[in-house]
Amino acid sequence: MHFTETTVAGAWIVDPSPRTDDRGRFMRAWCTREFEERGIHFLPLQANMQFSHRQGTVRGLHLQIAPALEAKLVRCTRGAIFDVALDLRPESPSYGEWCSAELTAENGRMLYVPEGCAHGFQSLEDNSEVLYLTSAFYAPESCRGLRFDDPAFSIQWPLAVTSISDQDRNWPLTESQSQVLPRSSENSSMNMPTNMPTKERSI
Numbered sequence: 001m002h003f004t005e006t007t008v009a010g011a012w013i014v015d016p017s018p019r020t021d022d023r024g025r026f027m028r029a030w031c032t033r034e035f036e037e038r039g040i041h042f043l044p045l046q047a048n049m050q051f052s053h054r055q056g057t058v059r060g061l062h063l064q065i066a067p068a069l070e071a072k073l074v075r076c077t078r079g080a081i082f083d084v085a086l087d088l089r090p091e092s093p094s095y096g097e098w099c100s101a102e103l104t105a106e107n108g109r110m111l112y113v114p115e116g117c118a119h120g121f122q123s124l125e126d127n128s129e130v131l132y133l134t135s136a137f138y139a140p141e142s143c144r145g146l147r148f149d150d151p152a153f154s155i156q157w158p159l160a161v162t163s164i165s166d167q168d169r170n171w172p173l174t175e176s177q178s179q180v181l182p183r184s185s186e187n188s189s190m191n192m193p194t195n196m197p198t199k200e201r202s203i
């Protein structure tokens with residue numbers, strides 16, 4: 001696998017090294033040793049799948065806060081998505097910044113989203129499917145969400161939004177990053193602010 005650092009500290013784009021022949025291809029999708037060699041300490045505990053019927057569908061932005069912080073390893077198994085990680089760690093050098101990657105079933109690319117970062121994506125094709133591994137179990141009391149179009153972060157989604165859940169559409173806008181993400185010595189990547197809007201389900 002090939003690892004490329006992003007503008008968000010600790011987030012990585014991971015490209016496979018496929019082997020192809022007349023039968024098709026083989027590629028590794030996960031390897032603890034290769035991740036550990038790059039200082040990425042990620043132990044998957046759950047695997048989730050999402051399917052979106054319509055091109056332009058947006059899901060997110062979602063995260064879990066302490067004590068159920070989770071990292072994610074995201075891949076597209078059908079179609080294509082525009083995948084986003086947003087840094088919400090007050091002590092991070094990339095605090096408030098976001099990065100993106102185009103993940104497709106064809107390129108096999110993955111995005112590693114570290115703990116303390118919100119995650120969301122937009123389907124670039126009809127009938128797109130996503131598989132992601134998480135480092136924590138689903139904990140509804142620790143789930144939080146942010147508006148996909150919050151001007152505090154100005155994420156540049158590539159398509160008009162054609163479908164989004166009522167919950168994701170109605171997260172309150174923040175007037176500034178500090179309103180949701182106060183910079184304080186009391187907050188760290190291991191103790192995210194608890195006044196962020198609560199998320200009912202991780203979907």
